[in-house]
Amino acid sequence: MNETKTHYRKAFDSPYLSSADIVEPTVLTVHHVTLETDKTKKTKDVFNTAHFSEKEIRQGEKLKPMILNATNSKTMKGLTGSAFIDDWKDVRITVYVDPNVRFGKESVEGLRISPHAPEKRVLTPASVKAWGNAKAAFKRDGDLRQVLAHVDISREHQEQLMAECQEAKPANEGANVLS
Template identity: 55%
Template sequence: MSQNSQDKTHFRKAFNSPYLSSADIEEPIEVTVSRAVLEGDKTKRSKDLFNTLYFIEKEIRQGEQLKPMILNATNSKMMKTLTGSGYLEDWSNTKVRIYVDPNVKNRGEIVEGLRLMKPFASNKPAITPQNEKMWTRAKEAYVRDGNLDKVLERATLSQEHINQLINECNNDMAQHPTE
């Protein structure tokens, strides 16, 4: 009897990389970029700088940390396409779908590699505290309606941001009770 692949350990897990790899992705996932930065290699294998994505979501699966993702040239160009900007600072709050492409050329070899694409789910804008105008409007809607139903018809909010927004509204109401 063979084990389910989710119950098995991929050989690349032994290398314990601080970055997301094809061994981490069992099925395509949709995540939201929290920030994109140019930073040195955390593996200390090189002194190169890499375009690196960090994500709002903290776990790839229950109990398993979602690591940052180094972008090669292909994935960097895809981020430019998805955001309409070649500047890393403009890539925050972008929803992306990460999947494994089994046919990536790397130094003349065909290997598995991570690829980015537009998410399937939605073209709705993501509301985050960094977009103050949308954040304020979402808070006003929550106070007015007592929920975020109308907001979520037109935009997306991560569960973490929903919790933050509700907490901010509750704190605002506690500090400024209506008369």
């Protein structure tokens, strides 16, 4: 799309994710949501603020937290089945730009969360880079829980991945298999 162009709103340098940051629907993982006072210091308002597991929106570009307005908060409630922000963690969402958000009498660009949970990619050894990342996560964590939160892997491929990691470990170290 226009990934290499600079949106005019970038000049305003908001501490929050905005329509200037999203160039296409983007799948992100909500790490947690907290009530926080406005970091722009323009108001003393308190916002539901989503923080993400991912650190970058694009390579070299820091991912900012996102204010969850009433519409996006209702969507999070629908996605999680809970009205409590404490339960809105480790949730994969798709954030996109809606060009027709009502703000007073105007229509403006605004961020929206899709009411549909994003589909997980299926990981196979053919995806060399992602397979390597999954192996690194398994070696780091000792299990596949974090990997399976982001991708689907067949039981056969889970066993293959763990076996490949075992080959690289000393004989006395074990591995945890998910059942």
